[in-house]
Amino acid sequence: MNTYPVVTDEYTESWQRPAHRYFSQNLSTVNRHYQALTPKERIAAFYQELQGRTTESNVLLTSSFGTTAVLLLHLFYDLDIRQKIHFLDTTFHFEETITYKNQLTHLFDLHVSELRPEAWKNKYIRQNEVWKTDPDFCCSVNKVEPLQSVKEKADFWISGLMNWQNEHRKQLDIFEEKDGIIKFYPLLDVTEADALQYIEENKLPVHPLKPLGYESIGCKQCTLRGKGRSGRWSNSIKTECGLHR
Ligand code: SF4
Numbered sequence: 001m002n003t004y005p006v007v008t009d010e011y012t013e014s015w016q017r018p019a020h021r022y023f024s025q026n027l028s029t030v031n032r033h034y035q036a037l038t039p040k041e042r043i044a045a046f047y048q049e050l051q052g053r054t055t056e057s058n059v060l061l062t063s064s065f066g067t068t069a070v071l072l073l074h075l076f077y078d079l080d081i082r083q084k085i086h087f088l089d090t091t092f093h094f095e096e097t098i099t100y101k102n103q104l105t106h107l108f109d110l111h112v113s114e115l116r117p118e119a120w121k122n123k124y125i126r127q128n129e130v131w132k133t134d135p136d137f138c139c140s141v142n143k144v145e146p147l148q149s150v151k152e153k154a155d156f157w158i159s160g161l162m163n164w165q166n167e168h169r170k171q172l173d174i175f176e177e178k179d180g181i182i183k184f185y186p187l188l189d190v191t192e193a194d195a196l197q198y199i200e201e202n203k204l205p206v207h208p209l210k211p212l213g214y215e216s217i218g219c220k221q222c223t224l225r226g227k228g229r230s231g232r233w234s235n236s237i238k239t240e241c242g243l244h245r
Helices: 018-022 027-035 039-049 069-078 095-108 119-128 135-153 192-201
Strands: 059-062 085-088 112-115 156-158 175-178 181-184
Touching: 018 175, 018 181, 027 175, 039 069, 059 135, 069 095, 069 192, 085 135, 112 135, 119 135
Parallel strands: 059 085, 059 156, 085 112, 156 181
Antiparallel strands: 175 181
16 A cells, blocks of 8 residues: 655645645645555545544445445445444435345444434425425435534545546545535546446345346435436436535
8 A cells, every 4th residue: 555645834725624634735635646546545545544533423424325335335344444324314215225224234234323304394395295396405404404413523524426427426536625524535436337346246235226227226206217327316407416516
């Protein structure tokens, strides 16, 4: 594994920002360094660099338990890194997703924290089928808001986004700092073929809906069969739930 860059005085951004507090160089230098590493090496390097400074609350790790989620979860398992996994239970998931989550939780001995929307708001959404008329509001209530209190305590947010998944994700870098949090995307340059190969080679469990033609899976109301993320919000221009914007 490459050694990590040492402290320099080239950092010019505000001292309050988490990137300054945690990294010895500016994020573009850190990104250049991490681009040369494999996803597994990136996760290992991150935890090595932050040794003793990562906690259950300052690192937010999210998983949708969708079709490619197992890759990131397996890398953490393989590296023997214990980190709480946050799962947004919108109450609109497929039964198969919940079954798959339970399967992976058991297999990798995961510590999963389930975040739910406020009951009265969720009830309003359900009764008025708000996902049909205002999916952004629906995602805001059921996904964005429940994560907010966890996000406020976190300095890092690790997720398994890959840049082939949509146009927005193509523009991302391995580390990005936004709204006081450093997003870390260790799988960003993993191709769809690489992801499938990894899952196959490691004989990892496949989401039960994948063989039925669902390549990206979210809430039931907003997911159809389809290639890539084409089955998500297929009747609207929406491509992200708002979490990763
Ligand atoms: S994915 Fe659809 S149902 Fe789920 S929270 Fe977003 S708009 Fe609502």
